[in-house]
Every structure is written in structure tokens, then in C-alpha cells.
Amino acid sequence: MLEQLLIFTRGGLILWTCKELGNALKGSPIDTLIRSCLLEERSGDLSYNYDAPGAAYTLKWTFNNDLGLIFVAVYQRILHLFYVDDLLATVKREFSQVYDPKRMEYYDFDDVFRQLQKEAEARAEELKKSSKLQFGGNRQTNIQSKKQGQAVIGRRSDGGNQKSNGSDKDGGDKDSIVSRKLLNGNSNGHQNGIETYATGDGKGKENRESEAGAFDVNKLQKKLRSKGGKKTDTTTITNKAPKVDSNKKITKKNRVWDDAPTQPKLDFTDPTDERGDDNYEVVATDHGKSMMDKEEIISSDDESEDEDEEVGQDNKPNPKKTGWFSSMFQSITGKANLEKADLEPALKALKDRLMTKNVAEEIAEKLCESVAASLEGKKMGSFTRISSTVKTAMEEALVRILTPKRSIDILRDVHAAKEQGKPYVVVFVGVNGVGKSTNLAKVAYWLQQHKVSVMMAACDTFRSGAVEQLRTHARRLNIPIFEKGYEKDPAVVAKEAIQEAARNGSDVVLVDTAGRMQVWSCV
């Protein structure tokens, strides 16, 4: 059973909760979701697990970015409620229609929600039944094929190598059910497809169900999109084996500008000659390709100016229909409401950029997913490029992550540490030569002025002169210094310095460290 459904604004104003579900949630799952997931730019995740004493919840959410609304559903993790995504989508749709920023109470939404929940449950039940039937049919086909000793070819996207032996047959069914559901555009069918598959499969598959569940299908959906072959490819694969002409080279066509004057024919070479000379053709193709590659590299470095154009091309099935002015206008203004596909090129460029700045791929991926989630469905401002919108959203996300979640009052924290009998430790880190040691001395002086006893720890055991430099500051300020010379493990020196400070009653330990190269500079 659903435990809670909550609608609130990005500013934190709760607009509606389901009173019937009650407020008996254990712990504070919503707060934790906001703090640990949404504010940490992990809103691109599919769900969030929250464990409280005596309860394990799964939370799912969706946004209306245009109105700045967040919809969160909470349910017991053990239940695997497959209708939740569907319910959230319908609640979002219905609530967005009645939402008024000046209105605070939405009591009349109770009835609407009740109805939506019933409908979502009924839909899920129906899909479950139909998937069961479908699964039964598929299973029978497989058994028949097996009896006849034939391989079931063309069911999977791996080129149809799957054979209908006992261990493989389920995989083949699963894929075909899932792909069919995806192709039908049925957002919930896939969940039921998996569920039916798992239940019909007996005990051993239950684990796989919980692992795969709705999430695997979403991953699959993502994969299908990112493969470029997209849904049409899947259809081909499902129905018949794909025909790939390996000899045919894919060459990029020259871009034709809408307003470009018609070129007179300049190439007078006889195409039949080219066809006759194999060598010439190969050289020409390779040369052309390398030039294209160069162009791609340059354009990708160039702040992805072309990204929007590519998007525009994707969204315009027939570019001839739009004139120069309308195509330029669309490239500037973009679409009214952003869709995931519009954001993908710009996000990919940003992800690559983050990775070149030494951000781990997984983190870059998660950040991009989160930015996509925060922009999807949002109305673009006039004369705004998609790439700049994405860049701004990414900047905001990074600032949100890097902004401390609480105000830092060093003196208050120093006294708090003192009450606990521990020294307060400040570690100075940064790239080479930014002024770590100098500022350490300044902070030491400031603390002295506030009657705080300070000790310095010389943990730059790498740069020659660093220990002497700190010693000079310490002598001038008349502050004790803990030093162990050079080529020592700085972490060990710092640990010993803190132990020493605890022994001699110093309130604060200021740790100087060696500079690090600029590899972690900002994007």
C-alpha cells in the first residue's frame, strides 16, 4: 500500500498530502530525500531507499519544472508497487491543471486523487493480467520450438543468437515483452511485463525481479535511446534479423545552409572514373573522413555552438519546410517545453567537460541526469539557447552542492570542540602557491586576537622550505609548531599533531599541506 503522497513547491511549501494515507511515516523520509538526494543533485536517480527503525521505504518522485512542483510517493520497499510511476504521472498532470501559485489549500484534490489511485491500480491489474497471458503464449511458443529442435531466432537485440534452451528462454521472452511494451509507448506495461515474467517464472527468478523491477526497464529504455538505432531498430530486431551492410561506409554529408547561394557546378570529374579506380576512392574517403573528424573536434571544443543546431535538425523532420528566419529563430529560442532528447547533446558535452576536469564518470553522469530532471518540461525563455540553459542549470547545481548546508561560525565551533575535550582542526588545502601558509598565519593571528590558543602543524613535508616558512610564521606569532621534517607521511604528522594538541590543551590545530596541481580546477 502507498504510505504517502506529497505535493510541494521547490521552495518547500507543502501544497497537498493525502490525508487518508495518514502521517504515520517512521523517521523523516521526505526530509532525507530532499537533503540527501534532491539537494545533492541526485534527482536523476530512479528512486531513493530510506531505512528507519522498523521500516524500509522506497521513495519515487517527479517534477513539474515549469511550475516548480515536486511530487513524492512513499511506499514500503517490500511491496514493489508498480503503479506508482503511473500514479505520480497522472497526479502531476491533474494537479498541474488546478495549481495556482496564489492558492495554498487543495482540499478538493482529495477526491481527484482517490479516483486517480483507483484508476492506476486498475490499469496495473489489467496489464498484469494481459502480460500474464502474453507470457504464457510466449512460453508455449518457446516450448514448442524446443520440441521441434529449432532455434528461436530474432527475438533479442543481440542479433538473434539466443537459443530456446531452458536457461535462455526467459531472457528472450523478457526482452520481447519489454521491447513490445516500449514500442507501444506504454509506460507501465514494462513494469507489469517484468512482474508477470518474474511471478510466472517461479522462485528462482524473484530475486531477479526485485533487482530488475521497474528500474531495469528504465535502464533498457535509456540504452535503447542512447544506441541511436532507437525504437525503429528494436522493431526491426524483434521482427526480423537486421541487415547490416558492413561494406557501406557512412560518410558525413556537407552542411547546406538555408541561406547559402546556389553553388554552380564546380566538380567536372566523371563519377564513372571514380568508380573505376578503387584506390582513388579509398584515399578520397579516408581523407574526407579525417577532415570531418577534425571539424567535429573543433566544434565540440567550441562551447557546443552546434549542439542546438543538431537538436534542431533532430526535431525538424523536414528542414526544407522551415525558412531561414524560422530556423534561426528556433535555434535561438529552442522549443517551448524542453524534452530529454533536446537536452541530451548539451548534457553530453558538459559530461565530457566535467570528465576532462577529473570528475569521475559516475559523478558526472549523475550530475547530468539531475540537471536533465530539473529541466525536463521547463519552458525556455525567449532568445535562450538550449546549451546556455543547460550550462546555467549545471552551474546552479554545482553551486548548490558546494554551498555549505549550515553556516560556519568558527569561534562557536571551536568552543563546542573545546567542551568535548577535542582540539578544533582546520586543514589548509589548495593548489600550489595560492597562499595556504600565508593565510594559515593570518588565521592564527585572528584566533589569537579572540583568545584562542593555536598550534601549527607543518604537514607540507614535500616542498623544500615549507617547514622553515611555517616555522618563521610561528616564531613571529609566538605560536607552537609541530613539525617532523620532510619526506614524512603528512597524514601521520597531522594525526600526531592533533594528539599533541589534545595533550597540551591547544584549542585549535592549523594544518599546512603541500599544494596540489590544478587538475581539479572548476569547469
Ligand SMILES: Nc1nc2c(ncn2[C@@H]2O[C@H](COP(=O)(O)OP(=O)(O)OP(=O)(O)O)[C@@H](O)[C@H]2O)c(=O)[nH]1
Ligand atoms: N599579494 C598577495 N600575495 C600573497 C597572499 N597570500 C600569499 N601571497 C604570496 O604568495 C606566495 C605563495 O604563498 P604561500 O603562502 O607560500 O602559498 P602556499 O599555497 O602555501 O604555497 P605552496 O605550499 O607552495 O603550495 C608568497 O610569495 C606569498 O607572499 C595575498 O593574500 N596577497
